[in-house]
Amino acid sequence: MKDRPLRYVKSLYAERDLEGIYRYTIxxxxxxxxxxYLGEIEKKFERLTDAPEIGAPCPELGDGVRRLSHGAHVIFYRIRSGAVEIIRILHGMRDIKHL
Known part of the structure; x- marks a missing residue:
């Protein structure tokens, strides 16, 4: 098994986003x-620890912010202090100006 150079951490906002996604999907x-669906999102988080550069850069949302789509949602994240920081998980149709 390959050692992962990074781990992932979820912001409080990301935790709340996941709770909302779960309630809505139920x-x-x-x-x-x-x-x-939530298990698949968690697998995306794991994938980001192996290849954090797979998401598209979103400089308009902040320094180092990237995005990766999953189903109807978009995962916003950045690499910080040796970890992939999951910032938000938002619906892809949402008008996103500020995280």
Whole structure:
């Protein structure tokens, strides 16, 4: 197994975003689908620890901020202090001017 040079940490905002995504997905598609979707998002976080440069740069949102799509959502993150910092997870249709 390969050692990961980075780990990931979620901001409080990202934690709240995930809770909202989970609640919405349960209401819309049920618990099984909600658990699966969040599991897939967590896998994206893990992928970012292996290849943090895979996301597109978003300089308009701040220094070092990048974005990576997953399903209907976009993961916003940056590399900071030896970790991938998950800033927000927002719906792709949302008008994003400030994180």
């Amino acid at each position: 209401r819309s598609w049920g618990k099984r689908r909600a658990a699966h």
